[in-house]
Amino acid sequence: MLFLNSTIEMILDNVNDAxxxxxxxxxxxxxxxxxxxxxxxxxxxxxxxxxTDFFPTALLPKVIREKRPYVDVYNxxxxxxxxxxxxxxxxxxxxxxxGISCDRDISELIKLTALLxxxxxxxxxxxxxxTALSENRFSFDxxxxxxxxxxxxxxxxxxxxxxxxxxxxxxxxxxxKEVFARAIHIESxxxxxxxxxNCSAIPEELMESELFxxxxxxxxxxxRKGKVGKFELAHEGTLFLDEIGDMPLSMQPKILRxxxxxxxxxxxxxxxxxxxxxxxxxxxxxxxKMMKDGLFRKDLYYRLNSILIKLPPLRERKEDIxxxxxxxxxxxxxxxxxxxxxxxxxxxxxxxxxxWEGNIRELKNIIERIVILVKNNKSEKIDIDFLPxxxxxxxxxxxxxxxxxxxLNHIIHRAEKEAIINAMKISKGNKAKAAKLLNIPRSTxxxxxxxxxxxxxxxx
Ligand SMILES: Nc1ncnc2c1ncn2[C@@H]1O[C@H](COP(=O)(O)OP(=O)(O)OP(=O)(O)O)[C@@H](O)[C@H]1O
Numbered sequence: 001m002l003f004l005n006s007t008i009e010m011i012l013d014n015v016n017d018a019x020x021x022x023x024x025x026x027x028x029x030x031x032x033x034x035x036x037x038x039x040x041x042x043x044x045x046x047x048x049x050x051x052t053d054f055f056p057t058a059l060l061p062k063v064i065r066e067k068r069p070y071v072d073v074y075n076x077x078x079x080x081x082x083x084x085x086x087x088x089x090x091x092x093x094x095x096x097x098x099g100i101s102c103d104r105d106i107s108e109l110i111k112l113t114a115l116l117x118x119x120x121x122x123x124x125x126x127x128x129x130x131t132a133l134s135e136n137r138f139s140f141d142x143x144x145x146x147x148x149x150x151x152x153x154x155x156x157x158x159x160x161x162x163x164x165x166x167x168x169x170x171x172x173x174x175x176x177k178e179v180f181a182r183a184i185h186i187e188s189x190x191x192x193x194x195x196x197x198n199c200s201a202i203p204e205e206l207m208e209s210e211l212f213x214x215x216x217x218x219x220x221x222x223x224r225k226g227k228v229g230k231f232e233l234a235h236e237g238t239l240f241l242d243e244i245g246d247m248p249l250s251m252q253p254k255i256l257r258x259x260x261x262x263x264x265x266x267x268x269x270x271x272x273x274x275x276x277x278x279x280x281x282x283x284x285x286x287x288x289k290m291m292k293d294g295l296f297r298k299d300l301y302y303r304l305n306s307i308l309i310k311l312p313p314l315r316e317r318k319e320d321i322x323x324x325x326x327x328x329x330x331x332x333x334x335x336x337x338x339x340x341x342x343x344x345x346x347x348x349x350x351x352x353x354x355x356w357e358g359n360i361r362e363l364k365n366i367i368e369r370i371v372i373l374v375k376n377n378k379s380e381k382i383d384i385d386f387l388p389x390x391x392x393x394x395x396x397x398x399x400x401x402x403x404x405x406x407x408l409n410h411i412i413h414r415a416e417k418e419a420i421i422n423a424m425k426i427s428k429g430n431k432a433k434a435a436k437l438l439n440i441p442r443s444t445x446x447x448x449x450x451x452x453x454x455x456x457x458x459x460x
Contacts, residue, residue: 018103024096026050026061038105059087060099067096082110138182144327147317153309161187166304169282171311174361177282178242180309184280185238192237197230200246207251214267231264234277245285245296252297259303279304314356314363321352324360328367341374342381350387350395417452
């Protein structure tokens with residue numbers, strides 16, 4: 001008889017799953033070693049006995065009764081034990097002779113999943129702590145700069161933070177508009193989140209659904225369960241509309257409406273929801289000019305612009321550059337685990353006097369690059385050669401100009417050139433008259449016009 005084949009039994013004792021074979025009367029015929037381990041019942045007890053004597057809810061009697069398989073069914077035979085069972089009827093030709101079940105123990109997997117869930121929870125707590133810490137990083141106290149005009153702006157922003165008025169922040173790229181918007185949000189103590197959206201990064205056709213959300217299946221490619229828009233996410237918080245100058249004209253009246261009545265309707269939806277959102281918008285464009293050119297709506301501008309904050313470019317607050325440099329060096333030395341390098345005065349001068357068209361962002365990027373170079377070169381100080389070529393060149397140019405300012409020969413040379421240009425202007429290009437005005441012979445004037453490369457203005 002098949003059930004008594006000892007070779008099969010020997011093979012089954014060496015597989016990882018618990019195997020149980022019963023005859024058509026549900027009497028246990030094969031019970032392998034793994035089944036003994038998983039179910040805690042030995043062969044000698046179970047063999048020859050109905051499987052239901054040991055496992056009243058066993059799947060095999062059901063399989064035999066219904067003559068159909070059950071695949072990958074979850075089963076917990078005892079506390080803390082979790083199995084996945086597959087059970088099938090066994091046939092000899094057309095005759096049903098019994099059933100076989102294979103149990104895979106997934107208790108370890110379940111324990112690991114529980115551990116993972118616990119870890120996830122821990123991570124969430126950590127994430128929240130990190131968010132709180134990084135939010136703190138953006139508070140007004142952490143904004144670097146002691147330039148008087150800049151401090152006045154910081155104080156003004158602190159004062160208006162707690163009111164709910166909308167704000168527009170302008171300034172060149174990289175001057176810290178987003179940093180200010182975040183600081184205003186933190187200072188406001190609003191309960192909700194700070195939600196940034198970059199208007200220039202979102203295609204016009206997606207803007208409405210990004211801002212107001214959409215109902216499930218509102219359009220092709222939409223998520224089945226729909227999406228919450230940024231306005232709703234910013235409920236009781238602050239919505240930061242970055243690059244507001246790039247907001248499509250078609251969207252502007254819709255935003256104005258939300259700002260006026262605080263109600264939003266999702267794309268494809270019919271219900272309106274009330275939101276309490278404070279809007280801070282930022283741009284480096286000239287919105288007034290855009291209004292004149294018909295590219296920005298006046299009504300939206302005045303609705304947003306309860307107060308306008310203008311951040312100065314870095315070159316207008318050079319005295320803040322050393323503090324910013326030190327702050328960024330400390331920051332990147334932590335990131336790249338390197339010691340704080342010495343900054344020779346020549347390097348500091350070069351950095352302070354650079355034009356910084358990309359403002360604080362450009363300065364920050366360059367300091368990061370410098371910290372990496374210092375580390376890679378195992379240096380203890382910032383060598384001037386670690387600065388980018390553009391800064392080195394502009395520094396050389398500046399030093400040259402400063403030297404020229406004090407060079408007496410150069411001063412005389414410039415004064416002479418200026419006097420000749422003026423004399424030529426007054427005499428309307430008449431050299432004899434100009435020479436007379438300058439009190440020099442005409443031949444000397446010819447020589448000096450040539451020396452100063454002014455022959456072009458000689459004819460005028
Ligand atoms: N006062 C500040 N102190 C320290 N770091 C600053 C300060 N202002 C800006 N930064 C840093 O400079 C970088 C640029 O700032 P931010 O993104 O706020 O500029 P932005 O004006 O919004 O730029 P864009 O117009 O390009 O969006 C950021 O990395 C920010 O952390």
